[in-house]
Amino acid sequence: MDVVVQKYGGSSVSCTDKIKSIAKNIIQRKKQNSKIVVVVSAMGDTTDDYIKLANGITEKPSKRELDVLMSTGEMISASLLAMALNSLGCDSISYSAYQLQISASGSHGKSQIDDIDVSKIEKSLEEGKVVIVTGFQGVNDKGDITTLGRGGSDTSAVALAVKLNGKCEIYTDVDGIYSTDPRKYKDAKKLQEIEYEEMLELASSGAQVMHSRSIELAQKHGIEIYVGLSCGKEKGTYIRGGKEMKLEGKVITGLATSDEDTSITIKDFNSNNIASLFEDIANKGISVDMISQTAPVDEKISVSFTIPKEELNECKSIVSSYASDEEVVIDNNITKFSLVGLGMKNTHGVASKVFKIFNENNIGIKLITTSEIRITCAIDSKDKQIAINKIARGFDL
């Protein structure tokens, strides 16, 4: 019998009625001769509510205790879903990170799963039970509860699928992966399938459907992920490896945008200091995304880079020890605009086509970075919508 690991996001378990309806889905799925493990997120807005509660105590809650608080959200939804299944005559049992010894490392709020002891799960599955597991959490080497960061339940689900050698199904409030966000471009096309690497680039470029670490993990272990609506018959999207994909795909699979970053430009910068500057920034745990610099003239360069908006103040204080205020330009109105496609590897002219479309529409490019399968431009936020429309049409997304 196949093991299927299903994950239901917060919006799918936001109230008792939705939990009861999910329970019925699970029972249907179980009848297809499968052993079912379900990973749940916290109900609806619980995470935000908890952050508000903690902020009622202090602006800077201790991270260990914040993780204790956060982890209760999944315990609540897991117990309720198990109750719902039991009440419908389907034997079910919930397990928390403590009970499964989901070992995790790394700092509180952004830990990574090291291992899961699935012996309890396997025993319960053998007994015919549906097993509910609290997503988003693990236990560190001090025996403290720790969380995996926003969207971490996706990673919990994939990790369980890896350990149980099963399939993974992610149920959410969108009916699949789109070439670009349908809320921003109404003609966006739903993809039948997408390759791990493409999904990874999209996820890290701002597409919020999946936790990017979950895709990495699935790719590493060759776990196929299905993403779709929890209720409804419309087919969703499969995230899978190259071999299982159609032989010839499109050049560009998807488009993602992100308004989360800000750019910093330093003019007349001594090029000998550049390593030291980025080392200082990295030491503060600030992740720099795009970097570009001009060729040096008399050892002076102009360097631009982007960082998450919330890190701006800390980053500014580092920069101020290298450059005077007059030499530093902050730009808060940027949108990172990324095109992703495995086809880029073998197709020339994607970049030039992008530049041509931008040029025709008077969209200025502020920064560019590329990977083998991705091209990202920072553009002015006011140009975002027209850029989405023109590029999506130009590349038939």
Added chain:
Amino acid sequence: MDVVVQKYGGSSVSCTDKIKSIAKNIIQRKKQNSKIVVVVSAMGDTTDDYIKLANGITEKPSKRELDVLMSTGEMISASLLAMALNSLGCDSISYSAYQLQISASGSHGKSQIDDIDVSKIEKSLEEGKVVIVTGFQGVNDKGDITTLGRGGSDTSAVALAVKLNGKCEIYTDVDGIYSTDPRKYKDAKKLQEIEYEEMLELASSGAQVMHSRSIELAQKHGIEIYVGLSCGKEKGTYIRGGKEMKLEGKVITGLATSDEDTSITIKDFNSNNIASLFEDIANKGISVDMISQTAPVDEKISVSFTIPKEELNECKSIVSSYASDEEVVIDNNITKFSLVGLGMKNTHGVASKVFKIFNENNIGIKLITTSEIRITCAIDSKDKQIAINKIARGFDL
């Protein structure tokens, strides 16, 4: 340095402001050269809210999962209190039942604590930290979370005081133990001290200040318990052993009433069946409190007993296999009225004084049971208030 185990009830941690104010109290108490362990209940009405939530899923939620749900309430308040202490510069750490391996046995929702591994607590106390422990919960031999029943946090606190050889302070929304409920008798007197056995009889007779199992545990290990308001300077009540009490106490210490029970009377009952009847009732986990029977005539007796109101339906179906409907009388309008005092042991005439007062006021007695230090009468609920007034005055409570 003394170890002090403080317990704060749900009303003391009902909102973030109250949690912050408790944190300040704890810091003050710590300055009196003490190591502090704090047991918290769930915030305010959390328990009731959770029961509503579970009932939104099903009328009969599985007890294992209900305990998972319930146990999150204390995790939330524990983490928030630790955050509050940390934010005030007082190092603090929260521990759950899993982390401390609070081992418990017995059925879900009414488990008993078997042992607590206090090594983590002792280590944290040595490091100067205030340790916050989730009350009301333990882990059973299957590794499942289980709860101790309403008021179980009192027992958690006393159990920790036993294991840590410390003092126990119970902070609540009343300022001490009263001779009778001040909401029912406005002249009720606050007691400076009360003996374990008296408190135990009062608690099991309906006084809801303390979880009765916590008193048993304290008595067994000679742990002194202080009960008082969390904020405010007024002195509360000490619950302690006979040796530390004043030499001569009052005959009657307190009065408690309970409306939680219903009485069942079976007429013309075959006396040979009585053991079997009560065995059947016990096997269903129904606790019978008061029992009285008439002397047999031709092996026929009349037997009356009280059970908790919520068990009535189940109990009726047992009784129906022993007696026809015409032979069974149910009385839902009874109040158990109990007088408690160690002095009863050596003083005659308490019962007759009670009967005299009842008689003078036309209060009929339906059932009577007594222990060495307690006399309990079931009376009609409509007579409750006058009985309280007359008896409290008669015995100067």
